Amino acid sequence: MCWVYVCGEEERELGRQQATGACPHCKGKVDMVDFECKRRFCFLPLCLLVKRKYICTLCARRLVLYS
Template identity: 60%
Template sequence: MRLLFVCIEEARELGRQAASGRCPHCEGKVVAIDIESKWKFCCLPIAYIDKRKYFCTLCSRRLVLYDYC
């Protein structure tokens, strides 16, 4: 017997703000976007996750911030 589980992710943008630094690919400005993700299992919410993602305004690449210790 196989079971099929259906999970749905809904995301919405909470806000945008300018971030410091420049894109390493095109030297464009960087913007920080706050995103709220909601995971649902059969229409029941199971998780809420807030994330901050960084994007270049010129080339639209997603940038990853590495934290060195």
């Protein structure tokens, strides 16, 4: 019996803009990055998501916003 990895996720960057504020760790500039995320099962697309992430340009940390 052979087990094959049949699930996958692919991310592609759509755009990048400078966000307001500064990084709380290093006080660097923050970029707002939009990603398109495709999830697949056996080469069939399951869903298409658009995600927004905030990333510091100096220390490359991913920042999380709490409301």
